[in-house]
Amino acid sequence: MIDEAIGKILGMAMAYGASALGMFVAYINYRKRIVKADKVMTPAAWTVILLSILAVSGAVLIVAQIAGAPPEVDGPREVAEVSVSAVEPRTPRDPWPWVGILVPGLIFLFATWVTAALHRHFSSHGHGH
Amino acid sequence: MSNTGGLVEFVLLDWVWIGLFIGLMILCGVIFYRLGKRSEADFFLAGRGLPWWLPATSVYATHTATDTPMWITGTIYRWGMRGLWYPFFSAWCAVSPFYSTRIFRRSLAMSQAEWQNMRYSGLGSELLRGWVAGWQTFMNMFVVAWVSAAMGKVCLYLFDWPAWVGITLFTSICAIYVLTAGYWGVVMADFQQGMISFAVITLVSLWGLYEAGGPVVIVERLSEMGEGWRINPFHFDAFWGLDGEKFYALDLITLLFMAIFGGLGMGNFIDWYPEAQRIQSARSVRDAAYSIWAGGLAAIFRNSFWAAAILAFFVLFPGIESSSEYEFGWFRLGFDYLPAGLIGLLFAAIIAIHLSTISTHLNLGALYATRDLYHHYINPRADERKLVLVGRFNTVVLLVGSFILGLSMQSITAWLIFALWLQAAGIWVPSILQVVWWRFNSWAYLASWIANLLMSWLVVFVLPAMGVLPQLPDWVNFWLLAVLVSLVYIPVCFLTKPDDMDHLVEYYVQARPNGFWGPVKQEAIRRGLLEDDSGHRQHGLFNRDWTPAEADEWTRHDAIAAVLSAFCYLLVAVGVAGSLLLRPWGYLSLLASMICGWLMFRVIDPKLKALSVAFEEQQAGYLERVDQKIRWEKAP
Numbered sequence: 001m002i003d004e005a006i007g008k009i010l011g012m013a014m015a016y017g018a019s020a021l022g023m024f025v026a027y028i029n030y031r032k033r034i035v036k037a038d039k040v041m042t043p044a045a046w047t048v049i050l051l052s053i054l055a056v057s058g059a060v061l062i063v064a065q066i067a068g069a070p071p072e073v074d075g076p077r078e079v080a081e082v083s084v085s086a087v088e089p090r091t092p093r094d095p096w097p098w099v100g101i102l103v104p105g106l107i108f109l110f111a112t113w114v115t116a117a118l119h120r121h122f123s124s125h126g127h128g129h
Numbered sequence: 130m131s132n133t134g135g136l137v138e139f140v141l142l143d144w145v146w147i148g149l150f151i152g153l154m155i156l157c158g159v160i161f162y163r164l165g166k167r168s169e170a171d172f173f174l175a176g177r178g179l180p181w182w183l184p185a186t187s188v189y190a191t192h193t194a195t196d197t198p199m200w201i202t203g204t205i206y207r208w209g210m211r212g213l214w215y216p217f218f219s220a221w222c223a224v225s226p227f228y229s230t231r232i233f234r235r236s237l238a239m240s241q242a243e244w245q246n247m248r249y250s251g252l253g254s255e256l257l258r259g260w261v262a263g264w265q266t267f268m269n270m271f272v273v274a275w276v277s278a279a280m281g282k283v284c285l286y287l288f289d290w291p292a293w294v295g296i297t298l299f300t301s302i303c304a305i306y307v308l309t310a311g312y313w314g315v316v317m318a319d320f321q322q323g324m325i326s327f328a329v330i331t332l333v334s335l336w337g338l339y340e341a342g343g344p345v346v347i348v349e350r351l352s353e354m355g356e357g358w359r360i361n362p363f364h365f366d367a368f369w370g371l372d373g374e375k376f377y378a379l380d381l382i383t384l385l386f387m388a389i390f391g392g393l394g395m396g397n398f399i400d401w402y403p404e405a406q407r408i409q410s411a412r413s414v415r416d417a418a419y420s421i422w423a424g425g426l427a428a429i430f431r432n433s434f435w436a437a438a439i440l441a442f443f444v445l446f447p448g449i450e451s452s453s454e455y456e457f458g459w460f461r462l463g464f465d466y467l468p469a470g471l472i473g474l475l476f477a478a479i480i481a482i483h484l485s486t487i488s489t490h491l492n493l494g495a496l497y498a499t500r501d502l503y504h505h506y507i508n509p510r511a512d513e514r515k516l517v518l519v520g521r522f523n524t525v526v527l528l529v530g531s532f533i534l535g536l537s538m539q540s541i542t543a544w545l546i547f548a549l550w551l552q553a554a555g556i557w558v559p560s561i562l563q564v565v566w567w568r569f570n571s572w573a574y575l576a577s578w579i580a581n582l583l584m585s586w587l588v589v590f591v592l593p594a595m596g597v598l599p600q601l602p603d604w605v606n607f608w609l610l611a612v613l614v615s616l617v618y619i620p621v622c623f624l625t626k627p628d629d630m631d632h633l634v635e636y637y638v639q640a641r642p643n644g645f646w647g648p649v650k651q652e653a654i655r656r657g658l659l660e661d662d663s664g665h666r667q668h669g670l671f672n673r674d675w676t677p678a679e680a681d682e683w684t685r686h687d688a689i690a691a692v693l694s695a696f697c698y699l700l701v702a703v704g705v706a707g708s709l710l711l712r713p714w715g716y717l718s719l720l721a722s723m724i725c726g727w728l729m730f731r732v733i734d735p736k737l738k739a740l741s742v743a744f745e746e747q748q749a750g751y752l753e754r755v756d757q758k759i760r761w762e763k764a765p
Contacts, residue, residue, distance in 0.1 A: 012582075014267065015264065015267055015268065015271070016582065018263040018264065018266060018267035019260045019261075019263040019264040019267070019578075020260075020263065021263050022258075022259035022260055022261070022262045022263020022264070022266070022501075022502060023256050023259040023260040023263065024259070025259050025263075025502060025506045025507075026255040026256050026258055026259025026260070026506065027252070027255070027256060027259070028506075029255065029505075029506045029761075030252050030255045030256075033761045034252075034761070044572075044624055044625055055579075055583050094468065094469060095140040095141065095142060095469050096142060096469070096470075097468040097469055097470060099468055099470070099471065100142055100143075100467075100468045100469045100470015100471050100472075100473075100474075101142065101470055103332070103470070103471060103474065104146045104150075104470055104471065104473065104474040104477075107325060107328055107329075107474065108146070108149055108150065108153065110324075111150075111153055111157075111321050111324060111325055112153060114320070114321060114324065115153065115156065115157040115160075115317075115321055118157075118317050118320065119160050119161070119317075122161070122164065122313075122317075123161075123163070123164065
């Protein structure tokens with residue numbers, strides 16, 4: 001398992017690397033298919049891109065310097081670690097309760113009927129074409 | 130036969146139901162194999178022909194991931210009923226149907242990346258398309274890895290299985306129908322899985338309320354414990370403040386502002402991207418609007434059921450300090466108290482929730498990789514058979530990539546979750562501006578993405594670590610980032626040229642955006658592409674007689690419908706939770722929400738019908754133009 005601080009930097013590099021790769025493919029295509037001359041980018045655009053690359057590189061270096069003790073940031077959908085200390089032993093259950101047969105059975109039958117109805121409807125109408 | 134390795138006892142009856150439901154879910158996807166393989170539009174959009182209730186269930190199912198019950202349990206257990214406002218960002222689905230959904234559906238773009246190419250012109254538009262396609266391909270792979278990791282933890286909790294089994298087993302099962310039937314399989318299975326999960330969430334939540342003694346006892350117990358504030362969704366520690374451990378009124382205002390105004394934009398929430406696919410799969414503008422509205426509302430409904438159940442859990446197990454323990458609260462209500470058979474049903478519902486999220490993101494990531502990267506950039510002349518084949522290949526690549534990410538690099542997910550959260554701050558305003566303002570150009574939007582990365586690092590990560598800034602509460606981070614990033618994209622916007630007017634006029638005539646589009650609209654009228662609307666009749670609020678040209682125009686009906694819809698969402702959130710606890714304000718809120726919903730329907734439905742009919746008559750011509758663009762026969 002890699003260090004969490006390094007993982008954060010690597011995650012950033014992967015996400016923005018994939019985006020930059022997509023942008024690069026777009027750039028190559030634009031030059032190939034639309035503007036075959038050299039004047040594709042305005043000076044302003046080049047300035048923005050170069051400054052951005054410099055700024056991203058600088059930020060990566062700064063974070064790499066201080067990555068020894070990064071603060072924790074709580075995202076809104078953080079996945080919890082599993083801990084089971086508060087769970088108490090369970091008492092044995094009736095293995096065949098009627099409610100455990102009837103309720104799932106009804107839902108299962110309804111879901112099966114819905115599946116069959118959807119298939120009949122959309123397949124027979126050649127939907128979407 | 131029972132499972133004794135984990136913490137939950139599964140008997141034969143449970144396994145029977147789990148097996149039957151898994152079989153049914155796979156079957157539901159696979160039987161649409163013949164429809165999915167017909168074309169690229171079928172494999173990724175079900176042929177653009179679905180009635181609203183199918184994508185609506187898919188919207189709901191997508192908003193419900195394996196870790197959603199854990200996250201919502203965590204917020205409610207910690208903050209009480211006011212924790213309902215954290216997941217309330219789904220309320221962008223209240224406004225979007227009457228604004229951005231309509232505009233996006235009319236653009237006919239298969240993906241958000243393709244839309245960038247239609248909204249903007251020139252090199253900037255292509256760079257944006259490539260950027261968004263790369264980002265989305267990777268991010269969907271990451272979401273699959275992240276949700277699979279959550280499933281791995283659930284399986285560890287339930288069965289004591291090693292993490293890799295939970296991560297790979299159910300995701301691989303899901304891949305069977307995504308590979309065979311594409312989006313047809315995804316949306317049909319989502320319908321079935323959405324129904325199963327909704328039924329089980331309701332059942333377990335009501336069961337939890339019963340086990341805690343019923344609503345009256347729960348409220349009494351909370352009062353006795355001095356925790357009566359927990360049933361008040363509008364309980365604030367102060368109007369504003371800087372303590373991240375407190376809940377301020379400004380937290381709620383920020384969350385409501387983000388949620389409701391976010392509906393004007395495209396791409397400002399992570400949920401937008403899958404919902405954009407659902408919008409395009411609907412058979413008309415009206416169906417697209419209702420699919421987003423109903424799917425979002427179902428998610429709000431679900432949150433309130435969970436909220437009431439978690440208060441019951443709090444009464445049963447008060448004072449749990451560790452978030453990693455109380456986040457499993459809702460699962461514990463089910464697994465600790467349900468009888469045999471229903472435990473199997475609950476686990477089948479967890480699998481349904483998991484499969485619906487995984488299938489969406491596998492297909493969506495493959496859409497960006499196939500439509501935007503392969504079809505547009507690598508092989509613009511590819512035939513439909515080849516495109517479906519490449520779609521399947523990309524699905525496998527995403528699947529394998531997600532396993533690698535989920536199994537060997539779990540610490541990376543911490544940063545990526547952070548990145549997704551930050552996405553909502555820095556590019557939130559630009560994502561709205563690109564829809565509402567004609568002058569906002571591709572360079573400004575691109576600059577906002579890059580600036581957001583830097584600024585968010587500085588504000589949330591670097592400066593606090595260096596001691597320059599304190600750890601700020603979420604609402605301060607949001608506004609600070611919004612202001613800082615604007616210092617970059619606003620100058621970039623004005624220092625670079627506006628998009629090509631011919632391109633803007635073409636986009637305007639097809640998509641009909643609203644807001645600050647005056648110069649483009651005037652140009653379209655001058656060219657004879659649109660008729661001058663100054664002579665149109667003024668209609669009453671409940672008018673049922675719209676001509677196509679009148680329905681195409683933005684009127685007060687759209688704004689009123691959006692406002693009523695937002696109130697409907699808000700009142701449902703409060704009303705359902707309050708009613709489950711037998712509070713009079715809960716009943717009143719629920720009644721008021723129904724009135725708002727009914728009024729909204731009366732105001733907007735005739736108009737949506739008229740504009741849908743008019744647009745469908747022109748759709749074939751517009752689709753041809755989209756195809757020309759992807760083949761580079763029209764300049765970007």
